[in-house]
Amino acid sequence: MEILSERINRLSESATIKMAQLGRELKAKGKDIINLSLGEPDFDTPEHIKQAAVKAIHEGYTHYTPVPGYPELRKAIAEKLKRDNDLDYTAEQIVVSTGAKQSLINVVLSLINPGDEVIVPSPYWVSYAAMVQLAEATMVNIPTSVETDFKFTAEELEKAITPRTRMLLYSSPCNPTGTVFSKDDLESYARVLEKYPDIYIVSDEIYEYITYEGKHESIAQFDFLKDRVIVVNGFSKGYAMTGWRLGYIAAPLWIAKACDKIQGQFTSGACSIAQKAGETAVSGDMTPTFRMREAFKNRRNLIVQLLKDVPGFKVNNPPGAFYVFPDVSAYFGKTFDGDLIKDSDDFAMFLLSEANVSTVGGKSFGDDNCIRLSYACSEENIRKAVDRINNAVSKL
Ligand code: PMP
Numbered sequence: 317m318e319i320l321s322e323r324i325n326r327l328s329e330s331a332t333i334k335m336a337q338l339g340r341e342l343k344a345k346g347k348d349i350i351n352l353s354l355g356e357p358d359f360d361t362p363e364h365i366k367q368a369a370v371k372a373i374h375e376g377y378t379h380y381t382p383v384p385g386y387p388e389l390r391k392a393i394a395e396k397l398k399r400d401n402d403l404d405y406t407a408e409q410i411v412v413s414t415g416a417k418q419s420l421i422n423v424v425l426s427l428i429n430p431g432d433e434v435i436v437p438s439p440y441w442v443s444y445a446a447m448v449q450l451a452e453a454t455m456v457n458i459p460t461s462v463e464t465d466f467k468f469t470a471e472e473l474e475k476a477i478t479p480r481t482r483m484l485l486y487s488s489p490c491n492p493t494g495t496v497f498s499k500d501d502l503e504s505y506a507r508v509l510e511k512y513p514d515i516y517i518v519s520d521e522i523y524e525y526i527t528y529e530g531k532h533e534s535i536a537q538f539d540f541l542k543d544r545v546i547v548v549n550g551f552s553k554g555y556a557m558t559g560w561r562l563g564y565i566a567a568p569l570w571i572a573k574a575c576d577k578i579q580g581q582f583t584s585g586a587c588s589i590a591q592k593a594g595e596t597a598v599s600g601d602m603t604p605t606f607r608m609r610e611a612f613k614n615r616r617n618l619i620v621q622l623l624k625d626v627p628g629f630k631v632n633n634p635p636g637a638f639y640v641f642p643d644v645s646a647y648f649g650k651t652f653d654g655d656l657i658k659d660s661d662d663f664a665m666f667l668l669s670e671a672n673v674s675t676v677g678g679k680s681f682g683d684d685n686c687i688r689l690s691y692a693c694s695e696e697n698i699r700k701a702v703d704r705i706n707n708a709v710s711k712l
């Protein structure tokens with residue numbers, strides 16, 4: 317008999333990974349799919365970072381690593397936080413993990429008890445919901461929409477707080493909306509949170525370097541809150557290192573120690589070679605990162621301009637990350653070939669089969685009116701994809 321645990325039965329599959337996989341399978345069958353589903357830079361890891369990894373192999377960095385990461389890497393990350401964010405952390409407050417995904421689950425499992433409430437502004441990154449569920453907690457959303465550039469107010473935040481609230485979890489720049497919180501936004505949230513000392517704030521800053529307008533800001537800059545903030549960051553997006561699996565947190569020491577403990581039982585320290593490469597990435601030449609950001613910005617400008625002209629699409633101008641999240645609800649209720657398009661997942665499947673463009677329905681991001689398009693691909697593919705989308709929707 318095949319009996320899975322209730323925990324795994326309850327868990328949903330990652331929608332981003334599922335759509336990307338579906339796109340790959342169709343491609344392998346010979347279909348000309350344009351993949352706008354997976355959020356990953358199309359660039360290769362910069363050469364100097366690769367060379368650091370090659371050197372690490374030859375120098376014998378092939379053994380188990382300290383659970384929270386090599387001391388040199390933790391120190392380099394602490395220096396980066398000072399350099400880029402003006403944040404003071406010691407190396408002991410940094411825990412390196414196998415991707416920011418692991419950093420996030422370490423934090424959630426370390427701080428959250430069954431029955432606790434975690435505030436997650438929506439739309440949110442798909443895995444936040446799964447992580448809250450794994451911790452047997454309740455997710456409380458603050459819904460936002462394209463009309464307000466997917467931002468929420470301090471009043472809305474305060475309204476979502478109850479005596480059971482233990483955590484606020486968000487990303488800025490945001491996956492899936494590209495929204496970036498300004499210093500003023502963050503200060504207004506911080507002033508609310510100041511009144512609730514039992515709430516921890518998890519600030520996922522993995523798209524830090526993919527911010528086009530203004531400067532990236534972290535809520536950890538407000539000293540009155542810093543002993544409750546966990547900054548999550550990583551190497552996947554800014555350095556095009558998705559496959560290396562390297563992320564980290566900067567946190568109060570007692571939380572860092574808890575994450576070290578949990579990781580010591582699950583995975584041990586992150587890959588030795590990836591860590592040595594990460595050390596070079598975080599302290600080395602940032603030119604390739606800034607070049608990638610410029611390319612993403614041009615692509616953002618292009619895709620927003622093109623999508624604005626797609627009938628029925630409501631789109632804003634996202635200032636960060638590499639996603640657009642248009643509202644496509646104008647198409648719900650239409651039928652194609654006898655099939656009813658009733659929600660965002662149906663619409664994404666329609667685009668996959670009719671336009672050969674793979675996107676992700678907004679439902680798994682907590683917003684069923686929208687779809688997510690990742691523009692981390694060539695300008696040629698962006699043009700082709702939007703052309704095909706235009707063609708497909710004209711049939712509805
Ligand atoms: N947070 C957000 C908002 C993301 O989009 C991603 C995407 N991969 C992650 C965390 C995890 O990144 P990784 O595990 O590749 O470091």
Ligand code: GLU
Pocket residue numbers: 330332333353354355356417443491
């Ligand atoms: N974060 C990326 C995305 O949202 C990668 C896939 C994933 O880890 O879910 O598409």
